[in-house]
Structure formats: structure tokens, C-alpha cells
Amino acid sequence: MTGYKITAGDVEAGPQDRMEVLVQKKSSTGWLWKLLAVLLLLALCLGGARLYVWYQLERSEPTTQAGNTAAPFRMDSEEAAGARSTLQEMSKKAKAAIHLEGHYDERGNATAVEWRDRVGQAFSQGNFRLQDNRIVIPESGLYFVYSQASFRVSRSGDQEGEWRPPTLSHRVRRMSRAVGTRVSLLSAVRSACQSVQEDGERSGHGCYSTIYLGAVFQLDRGDTLDTESNPLKELDTDEGKTFFGLFAL
Structure with missing residues (x-):
């Protein structure tokens, strides 16, 4: 609030010669407004800092060899069974998705x-196509890529001697025009039969092992994805056990 003070002129001067001087008085509440402004500025700064930290944490994800941001993970066989049905429901609601069932003839x-798109639960939509056993990306964007390989490892060889279970591996590869070479997007290696039961060992039935992979990638139009699994002779391609797919985000 601003006030004004009138000072008297020369007492000997007449009324017409009297001079009035206006003096501005500082408001006693001005410092309160300044303090409130400083506190408000500090609150905005703290809020902005918290939002920035949250945003960075949300974006912090590991990077793959191809330089694509991804969040790879693996699941055990029991978890993968439930995840498979969930992924199929999610992919059906996506604008572009493909789900393939694996087949392998050991003879x-x-x-x-061999990936198939018209058997069992396999399907494709949104301009995805299977060409030369590879998935062709229709448009550039973010995609969730997933695959599972199931192995049925049988015990062979000399039953009296020491049996060494094979090493299992499964990976998803990307061929990009920008990179010019095939690179590995997802991969996993594990030892088979980590907990073989005695009955299985004596009967020679061996054991079952599953490798599940999944991650989000930035893919370009025209990229192709394929898989590599070893050993193929131990692969179990019964319906729902070995699959490969992705859907747009």
C-alpha cells in the first residue's frame, strides 16, 4: 500500500505560493510478498527436480549389442506357461502382432x-509377414519381441559311465539394413537337467528345460527377425511349447 505525505510550505508565503511535495512511503507488507515469492519458487524447483528424477528412472534400461534399449528377462518353465497366455491376449489387442508356433522334424x-503362422494358436495381423522363416517388420516403431524354446533332453550313451547334460541355447537375431549385418537381440545359455530326478536318470527319460526371452526394441521398417536354437535334436515343438512373436506398442 502506498501513502503520501504533504509538507507545509513557507509559512510566510501566501496560499498561492505554497508548494506541496509528494513523498512515497514504502509499504510495511512488501517484504511478505517477496518472501512468499521466494518460497513458491523453491517449491517449483523441488517439484521439477522430483519429476526429472522419476523420468530418468523410468527411462533407465539396459542396452543391447545393437544399441537398442531393452529390458530383457528370462522365465522358468512354470512362469513361462502363464506368460504365454497373457502375451497372446495382449498381442490380440495390439494394432499389429504376430505369433508363430515352432516345428522341427528330427528325421x-x-x-x-520351422516357424508356422497358420497352425494351433499362431496368427498374424497388421501387415506382418513370414518370409524365408523370418518375421518382416512392416513399420518403424517400438515392439515387444518374445520367444520360447523348450527342450526335452534324453539321456543317451553309456548308462554306466558319467553322463554330461548338454548346454542349451536360444536367441533372437535381427537383420537391419542400417547395420548391414545380423546381430543378436536376445540370447540365453543354460545347462540342461540342473535337477534331474533319480527315476528319470535310471529310466533314461532325461528332463525338460525351457528358455524364455522377451524385451522391447526400436525396430525399423524392413528389418527381419529370426531365431537360433541348439541343440535342435533336443528341441520339443509340441503345441504351445516353442513359439516366437512380437507386437507393436
Whole structure:
């Protein structure tokens, strides 16, 4: 609030010669407004800092060899069974999705899993296509890529001697025009039969092992994805056990 003070002029001067001087008085409440402004500025700064930290934590994810941001993970066989049905429901609601079932004929000369899109639970939508056993990306964007390989490891060889279980591996590879070479997006290696039961060992039935992979990637139009699994002769491709797919986010 601003006030004014009138000072008297020369007492000997007439009324017409009297001079009035206006003096501005500082408001006693001005410092309160300044204090409130400083507190408000500090609150805004703290709020902005918290939002920035939260944003950075949300974006902090590991980076793969191809330089793509991803959040890879693996699941045990029991968890993968439930995740498979969940992923299928999510992919059906996506604008673009593909889910493939694996097939392998151990009596043939195949060197890789044969992926099929018109059997069992397999489907495709949103311009995805399967070409030369590879998934072709229709548009650039973010995609959730997933795959599972199930192995049925049988005990072979000399039953009296020491049996060494094989090493199992499964990976998803990307071929990009920008990179010019095939790179590994997801991969996992594990030892088979980590907890073989005695009955299984004596009967020679062996054991079952599952490798599940999944992550989010930035893919470009025209990229192709394929898989590599070893050993193929131990692969179990019964319906719902070995699959490969992705859907747009």
C-alpha cells in the first residue's frame, strides 16, 4: 500500500505560493510478498527436480549389442506357461502382432526351427509377414519381441559311465539394413537337467528345460527377425511349447 505525505510550505508565503511535495512511503507488507515469492519458487524447483528424477528412472534400461534399449528377462518353465497366455491376449489387442508356433522334424535335414503362422494358436495381423522363416517388420516403431524354446533332453550313451547334460541355447537375431549385418537381440545359455530326478536318470527319460526371452526394441521398417536354437535334436515343438512373436506398442 502506498501513502503520501504533504509538507507545509513557507509559512510566510501566501496560499498561492505554497508548494506541496509528494513523498512515497514504502509499504510495511512488501517484504511478505517477496518472501512468499521466494518460497513458491523453491517449491517449483523441488517439484521439477522430483519429476526429472522419476523420468530418468523410468527411462533407465539396459542396452543391447545393437544399441537398442531393452529390458530383457528370462522365465522358468512354470512362469513361462502363464506368460504365454497373457502375451497372446495382449498381442490380440495390439494394432499389429504376430505369433508363430515352432516345428522341427528330427528325421529331416533342417538346420533351424520351422516357424508356422497358420497352425494351433499362431496368427498374424497388421501387415506382418513370414518370409524365408523370418518375421518382416512392416513399420518403424517400438515392439515387444518374445520367444520360447523348450527342450526335452534324453539321456543317451553309456548308462554306466558319467553322463554330461548338454548346454542349451536360444536367441533372437535381427537383420537391419542400417547395420548391414545380423546381430543378436536376445540370447540365453543354460545347462540342461540342473535337477534331474533319480527315476528319470535310471529310466533314461532325461528332463525338460525351457528358455524364455522377451524385451522391447526400436525396430525399423524392413528389418527381419529370426531365431537360433541348439541343440535342435533336443528341441520339443509340441503345441504351445516353442513359439516366437512380437507386437507393436
